[in-house]
Amino acid sequence: APGPLPRDMLRDLLGIRRDPLGYLRSAVERWGDHVAFPLPTTPVLFVNTVAGARRVLVENAGGWTKQTVQYGALSLVTGSGLLTSDGSAWREARRVAQPAFHRSGLAAVAEQSVAAAERLRARWDAGAAAAGDGPGGAGGGVVDVDAAALQATLEVVGRTLFGGDVTAEGVDDGERVVAAVLEALGVVVSRARTPVPGWLPTPSRRRLRRANRVMDEVVERVVARRRATGELGDDLLGLLLAAVDEGRLPPEAVRGELVTMVIAGHETVASCLTWTLHLLAQHPEAQQRLHAELDRVLGVPGNPGGPSAPAPRRAPTWEDLRELPWTRAVVDESLRLYPPAWVVTRRSEAEDVVDGVAVPAGTLVIVSPWLLQRRADAHPDPERFDPGRFTGEGPEVPRGAYLPFGAGARLCIGRDFALTEAVLVLAALLRDRAVRPVPGREPVLEALVTLRARDGLELRLEPR
Numbered sequence: 001a002p003g004p005l006p007r008d009m010l011r012d013l014l015g016i017r018r019d020p021l022g023y024l025r026s027a028v029e030r031w032g033d034h035v036a037f038p039l040p041t042t043p044v045l046f047v048n049t050v051a052g053a054r055r056v057l058v059e060n061a062g063g064w065t066k067q068t069v070q071y072g073a074l075s076l077v078t079g080s081g082l083l084t085s086d087g088s089a090w091r092e093a094r095r096v097a098q099p100a101f102h103r104s105g106l107a108a109v110a111e112q113s114v115a116a117a118e119r120l121r122a123r124w125d126a127g128a129a130a131a132g133d134g135p136g137g138a139g140g141g142v143v144d145v146d147a148a149a150l151q152a153t154l155e156v157v158g159r160t161l162f163g164g165d166v167t168a169e170g171v172d173d174g175e176r177v178v179a180a181v182l183e184a185l186g187v188v189v190s191r192a193r194t195p196v197p198g199w200l201p202t203p204s205r206r207r208l209r210r211a212n213r214v215m216d217e218v219v220e221r222v223v224a225r226r227r228a229t230g231e232l233g234d235d236l237l238g239l240l241l242a243a244v245d246e247g248r249l250p251p252e253a254v255r256g257e258l259v260t261m262v263i264a265g266h267e268t269v270a271s272c273l274t275w276t277l278h279l280l281a282q283h284p285e286a287q288q289r290l291h292a293e294l295d296r297v298l299g300v301p302g303n304p305g306g307p308s309a310p311a312p313r314r315a316p317t318w319e320d321l322r323e324l325p326w327t328r329a330v331v332d333e334s335l336r337l338y339p340p341a342w343v344v345t346r347r348s349e350a351e352d353v354v355d356g357v358a359v360p361a362g363t364l365v366i367v368s369p370w371l372l373q374r375r376a377d378a379h380p381d382p383e384r385f386d387p388g389r390f391t392g393e394g395p396e397v398p399r400g401a402y403l404p405f406g407a408g409a410r411l412c413i414g415r416d417f418a419l420t421e422a423v424l425v426l427a428a429l430l431r432d433r434a435v436r437p438v439p440g441r442e443p444v445l446e447a448l449v450t451l452r453a454r455d456g457l458e459l460r461l462e463p464r
């Protein structure tokens with residue numbers, strides 16, 4: 001049986017809050033791939049094998065729920081929603097929402113992604129011009145690409161889900177609701193670190209209540225506006241409203257699912273973009289190949305300084321996606337090394353056997369894509385950034401050992417949304433500029449709700 005001394009583990013368990021990734025890594029190094037914490041109230045199994053992940057996420061997915069601390073905290077913000085619900089409520093909501101993530105929905109994602117990237121480019125160029133970094137052309141200078149990624153993904157998810165409506169006050173409803181969700185999420189995350197009884201009227205509770213009110217109010221307005229058009233539409237909002245009208249979903253599901261998508265689809269994609277840009281800055285040869293691919297697809301400018309203005313490289317479109325296999329492989333490989341959703345948890349409804357370990361009902365199981373995707377037996381030379389793994393040039397990636405989007409029935413519904421967004425934002429941003437590291441400003445990895453760069457990520461932009 002796997003068995004270090006519980007006392008040892010309990011002492012160590014305190015370290016999990018300080019440095020969860022380091023803790024998980026040292027746990028498997030010391031105790032192996034199945035680490036059981038026989039805590040009396042909640043037995044915990046940390047399993048770091050393909051077979052273990054497969055058992056709880058795929059084979060016996062129905063026997064494992066999301067009644068865990070991780071998802072409990074999120075549901076304080078979402079109410080019930082796809083990410084945190086279980087059983088028949090989850091199944092019906094998934095059925096209703098799924099078509100919104102099919103092809104036609106992705107076209108809207110592509111459009112919003114390029115638009116958000118173009119606004120970001122304009123801000124960067126304006127900043128560079130103001131700083132006197134040369135006239136026109138692609139702006140240079142040092143920027144916090146993490147802050148930029150958070151802003152761009154906020155705009156994409158807000159405008160895609162809420163139609164980008166501008167209210168009377170001139171503030172975008174999508175952005176308002178996203179800001180409120182972030183506020184609420186911040187409260188929930190910080191509360192998880194310092195437990196306070198739920199009934200205490202602390203400032204954080206007041207912030208949470210206020211944020212919840214904003215979410216309610218904006219969603220209500222967005223719904224009223226949609227209903228007033230007399231057409232529900234076939235985007236997510238339309239599908240949810242139709243399902244409520246048909247009695248398939250409870251009315252509160254509309255808010256729950258919209259807020260869920262913001263939570264699941266904002267910081268995750270930003271994290272992906274941040275770490276991808278970091279990796280590209282660290283690996284100039286991979287970046288060069290990406291630039292060559294973008295030049296091939298988006299064109300190259302004519303002779304600068306010639307009599308006619310150089311034709312700028314054009315912005316990418318949805319149709320370009322399949323012409324960008326290297327850019328996509330860079331994103332895939334970045335999601336292997338830095339999976340934004342670095343941990344996935346489940347609770348067993350009944351006893352089960354997870355990769356040879358018998359666990360009682362009520363066991364909390366922890367699977368970490370971050371660790372699994374750095375296993376040397378699955379990914380040769382695992383710490384090496386090699387997008388070739390995803391183009392057939394490098395060692396093949398075993399499917400079960402690559403789960404940045406989870407696996408099985410609860411696979412991320414936003415997977416194609418995220419990949420479309422990440423590839424197009426990168427293509428739009430990097431088509432005429434390069435990212436370089438800033439010496440002395442190495443990002444500090446921090447595992448919060450997603451994998452973040454603690455103080456942001458500063459990179460130098462260079463026109464090319």
Ligand code: HEM
Nearest residue numbers: 082083264265268269272341404405406410412413414418
């Ligand atoms: C579920 C990762 C982007 C919506 C998941 C899960 C993972 C994941 C690992 C499964 C969690 C589990 O099994 O416990 C990611 C990553 C993303 C991303 C790494 C970006 C790179 C998105 C986007 C959306 C989204 C853009 C929506 C717009 C969801 C939802 C679920 C989910 C609703 C729950 C699905 C269900 O249980 O039926 N995501 N996600 N995600 N994701 Fe994503």
